[in-house]
Structures are given as C-alpha cells and as structure tokens.
Amino acid sequence: QVQLQESGPGLVKPSQTLSLTCTVSGGSIGSNYYSWIWIRQPAGKGLEWIGRIYNSGNTNYNPSLKSRVTISVDTSKNQFSLELTSVTAADTAVYYCARAAPGGYSIWYLDYWGQGTLVTVSS
C-alpha cells in the first residue's frame, strides 16, 4: 500500500521560505510511470494545484506561483520536496502531497494523498 507523508515546519515567518518534504513508502518514487504533486488548501476554501515533478526532474508549476516555487525529487530517499519563497499570510494553508497516475492520453488522477500539513505564515 502506497503511503505519502508530509513533513516540515508548521510556522513560517513572513518573507521567509516555506520548505516541505513528502516521503513516499510502499512504492518507488523512481518509477517513470507516475508524477508527484503538491496541492494546497486555505482554511475553508478550495484546492489549488501548486505543481508536479517527474522522477526525471522535469517540473510543471502553477503560473500564479511559478516565480516563487521549486519542486525537487530525491530518489535515493524516496522523497520529493516543495520550496515556496517570500511567503505571506496568503500562503497559510494545508499543504498536501499526492501521486498522479496516468489513465491514458491526458488523463491523470491523484490516487494517493498525504494526510496534509498545516503551514501558518505569521510573525
């Protein structure tokens, strides 16, 4: 059974960098078949896709965050990570990592999710 677990600081000061790691167990992050996703959700609001990475290191980012986001992968540790720079209160949210599996053509689906971790941006 594949499991994902987010980890990182729950409190980040404004203007600093938010750093989170997602550890994958029960499956290899090195598989060429999947991509690995970060999504966030402010309290009481909807879901925002942040970006994704393949084990090759290729990435896609949400243009709304692209200038501040970096997603990286460490296949030796079976982890992938998120860095978000110059954070403000608007970046306060629950951050989820997830696995995206292909279903043919442009069909992808998020079949495994981490439990989510709350990151608060506050001084």
Place this chain on the structure above:
Amino acid sequence: DIQMTQSPASLSASVGDRVTITCRASQSISRNLGWYQQKVGKAPKLLIYGASSLQRGIPSRFSGSGSGTDFTLTISSLQAEDFATYYCQQTDSSPWTFGQGTKVEI
C-alpha cells in the same frame, strides 16, 4: 488557465436521495476530468477519473459522465457516509485546476 465551475455550491439531501453535481469547463477538456470527495479534516479521495471510470474500491452508487465542457457526478442513493464536499479537477492542461467544490449536507 482552464476555469472549472461547479454547481450547486451546496445542496441539502436525505439518505436515499439521488444527487447530481455538475462541473463545467471554460474550454473543452475531452474526458480529462476527475471527481474527488473530501470530508472535514481529511485529504481528498479519488472517486472517478477519465470522466466516468470508477476508482477501485469506490461504491457503484457513484458514477460520472460527460465530455468536452460539461460533466456530471451522480450519487444514485445517498448514504450517510457520503455527506462531504465534492471537487472536480481537469488534467487536460497545466495548471491542473479544481472546481470550487459542492458541499452535500443533510
């Protein structure tokens, strides 16, 4: 970005009711759409992918239909455990975008 618009934003229903949620894309996304269920304090859970394919382990009372710009999630007979918020998501083009959610309440 492709905009995903769900309706209604919320609905009230009873156990046993047939419930339908719609999702409209701002441009054609073929069948590149998934539906997710989220309960309070939990991560979203995949229900349907490819517009109509039922994820393993999901009860058959859930079904999806549509293609192009208009999609539907149907719960044929609502159960107590189905009270949650439902999201559609397109994967046709980056950034993958979600609808704003539909809250199904008692």
